[in-house]
Amino acid sequence: MVQVRYTRNLFLRGMCIIYLFAFLSFYIQIPGLYGDNGVLPARAQLDSRGGNTLSQQIKQKPTLLWLAPYVSLNTEYMLDVLAILGIVLSFTGFISQRFCTAPVFAGLWSLYYSLYQVGQTFMWFQWDILLLEAGFLCIIVAPFWYPRQKKTSTPATALTFWAVRWLLFRLMFSSGVVKLTSGCPTWWGLEALNVHFESQCIPTALAWYAHHLPTWFLRLTTVGANVFELVIPLLFFFPNRKVRITAFYLQVFLQLNIIATGNYNFFNLLTICLCISLLDDQFFYKRKSKNSQSDFADYFSTVICLFVYAGVIYGTYVYYDLKITENLTIESNIAFTKEQFDYTLSQMLSNSVYIGLVSLGYAMADAVAHSILSVQGSLLTRIVTTMTTLLYAAVVVFLFAISVVPFSALHPSHNSTVPAQLKHIHSRVDHLHLVNSYGLFRRMSGVGGRPEVIIEGSNDIEGPWREYEFLYKPGNVNNSLPFVAPHQPRLDWQMWFAALGTYHQNPWLMSLAYRLLAGQPEVLALINQAKNPFRDSPPKYIKASLYHYHYTPWSQKSSSTWWTREKVGEYFPIFSRDHPPLIEYLTKMKIIQDMIENVNPTLKLILNSLRSMVSKIEASLLLWSVFAAGCAIIMSGYNWVKH
Structure with missing residues (x-):
């Protein structure tokens, strides 16, 4: 069984950092966006008239904000409380692995979902629903507690961690598909990046320089973006681990370039965090001793990796008609038609679902087999471990099944073949954003300015x-x-x-x-x-x-x-x-x-004082300062233990 205990722990710590950034950023903007005197007051989303009970109110709009009257707060101050709780929980998980547990992540998901429910147009972004989906996966990936003695990962760990990789695949592949299915002429003409750096929401200073790179290079970079999002994700489930690790480096490289040229909040950091699912513990802890057989296996694995990516490069050369000109520049043009892409996409969607199903089946079989055969302890321990693994397997299978519904919508022919019962189940839980459809930069805006x-x-x-x-x-x-x-x-x-x-x-x-x-x-x-x-x-x-x-x-x-x-x-x-x-x-x-102020004066004073201190610091500086403080706490704790 592949060990992913340390890899999983790194992923969970990373998710706590993402949550920390998300809650902090939201907290800063509450008064202006959602306060009683804000642009879109959150209280307007909570109609408490009619004498509905608490359970009826939560069923009407599931959010913890309904608890505001029970703690003597109004909606605006309750937003503060929920955001602060999210900040505290995520910060503790960031600085200590022992707080990266399923109950903590359940609390983080509930808090962010509660804020999302009243976020309205200011939170209708793909990174918000991506955080909700990834955050829910953390609940099943994280252990219920961390024992004091070190132990290897349980059989269910690799299985639940597989669900994170499936999310990463759907995110990246869908983002690549929609660019071409939209029929956008800038994507089909490989001119998207000639426009993107100027037209994106909040460009960085490096975007100005990127925009002025040679046209042929920007066209080639557009080819690279297509390949990174359309082809490389198909290798996420390749049996060879070196192929997956190379895919990890390529995806991280893409995200770092996006971070350098555009301000996309926590989205790219979250994507990098999801990329950790392509790794395993051996990536961080190399084997110290090898025999001749393992040396040969490692050599053979490297050859396979080189062969696979040589195939990717050759395919790129053929399908994007790459040519070196007399001026030592590279000319590129899409060498396939929209009809050919449409047919290929219909085949790729089916095959990717089958590949995912086979990969999931292998992960399940491996987890159950190790639960029965490899767990040390009594018969009762084996039974409990096996039953737990089967429970997690059922949850992962359920999430995989309903994720097929939005994923199949990438092509009309597949959307019509999804069973009606599966669509019905998906519609019943769709409001929870357990699985979502993705696809960024479907059409390039700002072509004429x-x-x-x-x-x-x-x-x-x-x-x-x-x-x-x-x-x-x-x-x-x-x-x-x-x-x-x-x-x-x-x-x-x-x-x-x-x-x-x-x-x-x-x-x-x-x-x-x-x-x-x-x-x-x-x-x-x-x-x-x-x-x-x-x-x-x-x-x-x-x-x-x-x-x-x-x-x-x-x-x-x-x-x-x-x-x-x-x-x-x-x-x-x-x-x-x-x-x-x-x-x-x-x-x-x-x-x-008209507003009726019904706030506990002590709580109001505390919350106002805290906001007064926070408002004196520029937002991005505040986020990085809190992150730096967390890093300092981690390092001081490490040095204390070391000495």
Whole structure:
């Protein structure tokens, strides 16, 4: 049996770090996004009228926020409590392996799911549901407790850890598939990365330099992204461990490049954490002694690995028509048609499910066999271990079965072949996000210029109009490009999505406009207060304009300007604070309503004091400071034990 005890422990510690970043980032933004005076107050999602019992309320919307009245708190302060509990639990798991247990991860999942339930448009991101799915897997991967004496992993450990690898496969493969099934001309023309670095939500400073790389190199990099997401995931279940380890390095390399050029919060770190499922304990603890047979097996394994990846390189050369030109550049073009890809995809989906099923069957058989034959102890111990393994096997089989439903949706022909009973079971648990469909960057936006919504205020309807600057998203063309991950400024992110549509498709913008007109400090904290043009008093009028942004040319980078922009037109019309349609709409949406303060004064004082301290530190700096503190605690504990 392959040992994955240390590998599993590393994965669980990593998941605690991801949870820590996620809860901290959310906590910072609660007042401005979900507070009583925020953009989308969470209380509007919890209609407690009608005399429903607690069980009825939880059935209506499963969230721990319903417990707020029982601890003498309102919804906003209860959000603080849940986020703080998540921070504490994840931090303890980060600094001590003994807290990486199933009950702790069950608590973390419940807390994040409770926040997600009222997150609305600011939490409808794939990384949030990915964290929920990965977090649920942690519950079955983690042990119930860590015994004081060291022991090898139980037979069920490798089996449950297999479910993490299946999630990684679905995430990466789906992300590659949707880019081509969407029919997006930039992906099919291998021009996606010529646009991506400029058009992504919050680019880093390195994205500017990446954007100005030679066109042929960016096209070749697009080929690499296709191969890394479409082909390499198929090797995640290859029997040869060196093939899987090489796949691990390739996927981590891809994620590190994304981290360097784009601020995607904790998403890429979470993906790297999932990649640990491709490893085993032997990766960290090499065998000290080998005989001639093991030397030959290792040599043969290396040959197989080289042969497999040579095949991948050759396939890339053929299907992407790679040619070296006279200028020593590499020319690339997709050498297959959409019809050929569609047919191949239909075959690959079936085969990948069968491969997953065979791999799962082998993992189950191996786990059960070792439960019966390899467990030391009495007959009762063997029986209990076997029954436990079978229980975990049933859970993994259930998750695998329902994951086939969203996975099959990648191709219409397979979606129709999924049994109706399986679809029904999936629909019953879909709201829990135990399994999800994935696929990022389905279509490349910003081909003709990066759209940006610029909000402006004025005390006179005739002007002059002065711009509000956000903390991280592009606005002022002279502002430098930030490194903000793993923090996710959710308002900045949503402003990027708003620019892709109209304000009618993003009604939350009306609430943002109203809060700015009211000078609400909780919302103003989410934008750049140092450059707030209405610091003394809010404006009388608000409007928004749509601009197209482009990176400055390479030859002009000697100046401090990172962007050039041109105005496209009006985004939303002029509003005033007493604009009747605006007030009527926000009242109907329960954003404006009378509030009844019913908060325990002691708890309120404690929570306000804590937030006051936290608000003095920039968000990304706070996240990395807490992480550094955890690392310092771990190292000091290690040194104490060592001495």
